[in-house]
Amino acid sequence: MFLACMRLSRFVQITLVLPFVKGDLAYRFLLFHFYIKTYSAMTKKKDTTIDEKLNDLDEQIKAFLDDIEDWKTNSDTTACEETGISGLDDNFGYVRESRYVDKGVTYFIPVNPKPEGEYKLEELVVFANEEDTYHERRKNKLYFKSDTKKVLRITMWIRKVTGNDPSNGVLFSLYREGCRVPVFKRLEQIDPDGFEYSFTYEDTGKLLPGRYFLLIGNMENDLEAKSPLEIMGTQLCYRFRILTEGTYLPKPKVRRVSVSRPDVQETVCGTSGKLDIKVALKGYIEDTYDFCAYCYNTDHQLIGKVETDAKLISKGSNTWLKFSLESAYIWVAGDYSLVFVYNEEPAYVFSFHLSSQAFVQCEVRELQPDSFHYLMVKYCEKKVVWQGRICKLPGMRNIRERFVSLIEETVFDELCRRKGVEITKRNKHFVMIGAESSIQPKVATCLSSMFSLGNIQMDEVDATSLITSKNSLNPYEEVNTLMSNRLDSTIFLKQFSALLSPNGFTGVT
Structure with a gap:
């Protein structure tokens, strides 16, 4: 920490506390130069007023900050080259934009070689590894095991703009939010007559859990795009998060839960209104945790699901998570189960009885790997056949329970295979009882x-x-x-x- 004190008059003194990186001689020299330069300029002007001295000081501070910005720019560029990331001016046809501010952070981002992109983007998906399928992908959330190498597979569906063939490639720049320079940059020469294009990026230890955004140059949103991307400067921007699977993280401890209806609702029963959920978690919870919740009725029918992207609020010794649960179905009086999941790992089930009361008492129960609700959320919710209609159709309680029991048997068989034990042979026949019909x-x-x-x-x-x-x-x-x-x-x-x-x-x- 660098401390600079300057007396403007007998009664006015300004103290500047300026941080610096320990051992960084260039930064320390700039701070020292700023102190000497400011002090000399102000002591020479003894006949000036306090306002004039303050204006001089303000100009000196602005000049100093510009020097620091230039120094950090050169430092970031050097670090970028040292880590094997080529600069933006390496014959890519792209030039560096001076600054782009996003969420209060200044980034250096590329500028397209031409005013308009030469490709149209219909859809872009980032997969967590090479084996993920389109149906198994998580929306803008990529989960990895903590002990494996991270591989990003970027797939996009594009078409060229009518007219001449593209003369420039497509530049991909991946940034971690808060870091001014990209994690990697990659120029891809894409077949102008193609439609689907993919490439992979193997991490070398830079992809830590956090929030990222991918910039795509020389590209525009197609008018029929399923999910148009936001625009950052002249680039398309795709935001996503990299997270660690919940099995590799400490389980958050739930202290208490409350379920209530919003004040504007007189009752929730008999309506498709929403419920407000408040969860108190012990201690401080990092932003690398992601939470969601599944709500089921007594028939194990999925009533609603919510992605709790709300900001965590630390208050005292607790971290509060607040979210609202909406349903496409009518809420009826009865028992419900809310499965609380962190980073795709089912952790707790909150059981409550819904009635005309404004506030609902909740029973909190920790889930084990062999629990019914654990198996249903951990495995069934990832099955395409389950996601279709099985989890949503009224009734069918017995079929859902049979499905979960088969999942349990499958997990047991996999354990037997790993241990070299013969799997259990089961009867695969079943009988349907009911009136004969064409269906x-x-x-x-x-x-x-x-x-x-x-x-x-x-x-x-x-x-x-x-x-x-x-x-x-x-x-x-x-x-x-x-x-x-x-x-x-x-x-x-x-x-x-x-x-x-x-x-x-x-x-x-």
């Missing part, structure tokens, strides 16, 4: 897919055709033919009750 084959097909039987082909057979044998020497010929080579298909037997009649195969199992 049953469709339901059976969906159930077969949902229960992960592994069979794609579905053969529909009328059981009454199996009762009358066409071969007196081998009355089971039709059945044997039907059941042979069935490893890759499923048989749907309709009119199954015919096999249980006196003329049916009552002795066959």
